[in-house]
Amino acid sequence: MSTPTLHDATPNAEAAGLATQENALGEFWYRFSRNRAAVVCLFVVIVVIAAALLAPLISPYDPMSGVGAAQQPPGSPGHLLGTDHLGRDMFSQVIHGARVSLMVGFVVAAFATVLGVLIGALAGYYGGWVDNVLMRVTEFFQTLPRLVLALIIVALFGSGLTKLILVVAILSWPQTARVVRTGFRTLRSAAFVDAARVSGVPSWRIIATEILPNVLAPVVVVASLDVASAILTEASLSFFGLGDPNVVSWGGMLQQAQQYLRSAWWMAVFPGIAIAVLVLTFNVLGDGLNDALNPRLKDKD
Amino acid sequence: MRHSWIPLFALKRLLFAIPLVLGVVIINFLLIQLAPGDPATVLVGDFPVPEEYLDRIRAEYGLDKSIPEQLIAYLGQLFQGNLGVSFSKRQDVLTLLLERMPATLKLTLSAMVLATIVGVLLGVVAAKYRGRAPDTASQVTTLLGFSVPEFWLGQILILLFAVTLGWLPLGGDAPVRGDGDVLFNLDYLVLPAVALSFRYVALIARMTRSSLLEVSSADFVAATRSRGVSESLILRRHTLKNAAPPVITVIGYNFGFILAGSVMVETVFGWPGIGRLLYESITSRDYPVMTAILLIISVTVVLANVLTDIVHALLDPRLERK
Numbered sequence: 096m097s098t099p100t101l102h103d104a105t106p107n108a109e110a111a112g113l114a115t116q117e118n119a120l121g122e123f124w125y126r127f128s129r130n131r132a133a134v135v136c137l138f139v140v141i142v143v144i145a146a147a148l149l150a151p152l153i154s155p156y157d158p159m160s161g162v163g164a165a166q167q168p169p170g171s172p173g174h175l176l177g178t179d180h181l182g183r184d185m186f187s188q189v190i191h192g193a194r195v196s197l198m199v200g201f202v203v204a205a206f207a208t209v210l211g212v213l214i215g216a217l218a219g220y221y222g223g224w225v226d227n228v229l230m231r232v233t234e235f236f237q238t239l240p241r242l243v244l245a246l247i248i249v250a251l252f253g254s255g256l257t258k259l260i261l262v263v264a265i266l267s268w269p270q271t272a273r274v275v276r277t278g279f280r281t282l283r284s285a286a287f288v289d290a291a292r293v294s295g296v297p298s299w300r301i302i303a304t305e306i307l308p309n310v311l312a313p314v315v316v317v318a319s320l321d322v323a324s325a326i327l328t329e330a331s332l333s334f335f336g337l338g339d340p341n342v343v344s345w346g347g348m349l350q351q352a353q354q355y356l357r358s359a360w361w362m363a364v365f366p367g368i369a370i371a372v373l374v375l376t377f378n379v380l381g382d383g384l385n386d387a388l389n390p391r392l393k394d395k396d
Numbered sequence: 397m398r399h400s401w402i403p404l405f406a407l408k409r410l411l412f413a414i415p416l417v418l419g420v421v422i423i424n425f426l427l428i429q430l431a432p433g434d435p436a437t438v439l440v441g442d443f444p445v446p447e448e449y450l451d452r453i454r455a456e457y458g459l460d461k462s463i464p465e466q467l468i469a470y471l472g473q474l475f476q477g478n479l480g481v482s483f484s485k486r487q488d489v490l491t492l493l494l495e496r497m498p499a500t501l502k503l504t505l506s507a508m509v510l511a512t513i514v515g516v517l518l519g520v521v522a523a524k525y526r527g528r529a530p531d532t533a534s535q536v537t538t539l540l541g542f543s544v545p546e547f548w549l550g551q552i553l554i555l556l557f558a559v560t561l562g563w564l565p566l567g568g569d570a571p572v573r574g575d576g577d578v579l580f581n582l583d584y585l586v587l588p589a590v591a592l593s594f595r596y597v598a599l600i601a602r603m604t605r606s607s608l609l610e611v612s613s614a615d616f617v618a619a620t621r622s623r624g625v626s627e628s629l630i631l632r633r634h635t636l637k638n639a640a641p642p643v644i645t646v647i648g649y650n651f652g653f654i655l656a657g658s659v660m661v662e663t664v665f666g667w668p669g670i671g672r673l674l675y676e677s678i679t680s681r682d683y684p685v686m687t688a689i690l691l692i693i694s695v696t697v698v699l700a701n702v703l704t705d706i707v708h709a710l711l712d713p714r715l716e717r718k
Contacts, residue, residue, distance in 0.1 A: 096550040235419050238701065240693045243674070244423075247686050248679040323543070330545050331660055335678060349548055350421035353664065356566075360555050367548035375543035 105224040126387040133383020136376040143373060154187035158343045166359045177361045179351065185361060189369050191343040194324045194374055195333075199260055203325035204318045206264035211271025212314060216302050218272070219279025230276070233269045241266045242331055249337045256339045263328050271317050278310025312388035319381035323374045330370050345370045405709050409702045420694040424687045425470050429463060431683055433590075479691070480684035484677070489688045493670060500669030503656045503662065506589040511596035511654075512647055518597065519604025521644075524631070526609065534601060541598025546657055550591035550664035557587060566665075588665040592657055596650055603646045607639040641712040648704025652697025 112224055145151065155173070156162045161182030169185070176185035205284040218229040241263075248262045282288060283306065291305050331347025332338055340347075345366040352362035424468055454460040461469065473480070479489035522534035558566045611617065612635050620630055662671030670689055679683035 118557065120613050212453070231415070235416055238416055238652075238694070238697055239420070239423075240652060240690070240697055243656045243659060245688055246659070246674070246678065247427065247690050248688065250681070251427060251683070253432070325543055331547065334545075334547055334660065335663070335675065337678070348547075349551065356551060356554055357559055360559070363551045363555060367552065370548065371540075371544045374545075376541060378539060378542050379495070 106340050123387050127383055129382045130383040131388070136383070139372070139376045140380065142250060143193050143376075144197060146190050146217035147197050150191045150194055153278050154184075154190040156184040156186040158191040166355070166362075167362050168359075169365075176365050177359070178249055179348075179362050180355055180359065181343065188343050188348060189345070189365050191350060192345040192366060192369060193373070195256070195339070195342050195344040196329060196370070199256070199263070199329040200322040200326040200373075200377070202260050203264045203267055204321040207267035207321050207325075208261070208271055208314060208318045211268035211317075212307070214268065215275025216279055219276035220283050220298070220302050220306065222280070222283075225278070229272070233272050234268065237265065237269045242328060243326060245332060246335055246337065249332055250335075254332075254337045254339055256342070259329065259332060259338070260354040263325050267321055267325060270316055271321070274313040274317055275310055279306055279315065282306045282309055308357070313385075313389065316381050316385045319377050319384055323377035323381070326370065326374050328378070347362050398410045402706070402709055405461065406702075406706045407598055408448050409512055409705050413702050415696055416698045420691060420698070421469075421471065421474065424691050425467050427690075428470075428683055428687050429466070438649065447696050469561045474691075479688040482677075482682055482706040484680040484682045485685075489684050492673065492685065493688060493692060496668060496670045496673045499667060500655070500658055500671060503588055503592065503667055503669060504651070504658050506585055506607050507592035508596065508647065511600055514593070515600025516604050516643065516646065518601035519608065520636075522601065522605040524613070531605075534605070537541035538598040538602050541594045541596075541601075541622075544594065545660075546591050546595060547660040547664045548707075549594055550661050553587045553591055554638075554664070559644060573711070588667050589665070594656065595657065596647075596654060599646055599650060600643060604639065604643050607642045608635055611635050611639045641708055645661075645704055645708050648700055648707065651700040651704075652693065655693050655696055 125375075149256055162176045162184055163171075163174055163176075163182045165178060165180050165182040167174050167178045167182075169175065172179060174186065176189060178184055179188070184234040214229050216234065218233075245259075245262050245266060249259055252258060262361065279302075288301060288305055291301050295307070330340070330346035330349070333344040334350045336347075336350055338344045338347045348366040349363060351357070352366070355362050414502075420676060430612055451460070477490055479493065481487065482489055485492060517535045518537060522531045525531050554566055559565045564587055612630075617630060617634060620634055625633075658667075659671035659674050661667065662669045663675045666672065670692070673685065674689045676682070677689070
């Protein structure tokens, strides 16, 4: 046996690194699972995602065409949640509505996260005038009344899912940018970052591989809350008649229900419950992720 | 002088607000410019007219000039309080807004007062019974407030209290129904104000709770307690007072958003304010009214923030050092 060299140590170190990663995941799950409400909500999200994906298979009727007598109350034969003013099955509509809500929620959150991380990282890492300019822009976007602006932009430029997602995403990134910036500001002068810098690692790699992984915890939390608020915004836009007319959405169902409040209460009740439950779910998930990813905060409060 | 630095601070905050307002104005202008469709044809309507007539309309509304010229003209008009003319109502937009403003202010201010009272109460109860049943109840309410869309809450309130129980009217059409002026009829205000306030109840309750918990763990509270001062006196004299600034900040920062939220609620209740006007202008593609409403709401948000910062500075002298 030769004398041990640096190379011999490498596989061990890698193995150790893997082990800590696994432990981190296990520890994360351990902490997350202590928040019972969050676990229940995770289950709900999975069920809703499954329902949305399988909507054409599991919904009993075509949500867009009348299949029975108009305005049948819930519990009517064949119509668990009743039918709407055109005789369309409410249950099938509620299931299909999950598709738009989830899609808008996830895509908006993804867009907003990428944009927010980019802007926050640049501002926090470089500081100085870059930070100044980017933070003024962020403040400006935070000041804008998001919902009203989204309503007007979609009203002016036409509805459609893609446009709607883009508009809401462009108005949703500031919170992420702020938390990322704070993280970068604290870490840019940390010892391990200095070490990378003096050993000649280029800035973009320091940003992406050294600092970014360490500030992702709050980003994930904010992303979960972004999903919730994007779902609410989509519902509001659809309620204003600015959703995509070719797909079923819960907000759009509530718009139609508005005219039938006196005669068909169920048209308003079920889509609204669906929105509230899904939004609540992502809010609780956000709290759960926060507890699991920032344990010190939990101990303080 | 304790507050001698405040005027300078206020001036600085106001100066900071100028670029924000200018940014909002430019966004507005760009939205008008980029909007698809020829505004002249929108003005004229759907029936065919000779090209010369369209040109005359364009000249009349300054639509034939270059974009920078139009921006300068737009800024000049804004300074004179000219927000343009409504396409669909053929009426001065400013007059239209001023007509609708009182109803919106009445609704939003009522919602804000209601949210403050209920929110602070919930927050105080939650902090006092931390970790016990009242705290849990308050936190569940908070969570619901963040999750329930205000327009749906409005519909449910209508279903319960107007349709089923018949205690309160369905919506704000009082003059049409011959019930007198809607603005002075409290019956019509209750449901929309409750629907609008729920989200802000949640926000204020959460902030009150966390601010109170933070202050009550401070050393000076422990010191007061060790001198034998009763818990309720500590709460009234010391904790509440010191926990107030962040709560007031949350209330102030959100006034503009309550205004935005009233767009949804006014639509559900047919409340005759600027939110309802926005809905009408969207359905009739009335660009000048739409953008003027965006402008007025954005500027209100900016001003409410400045005002909040000033009030915060007056209440929290620690800010001076920053």
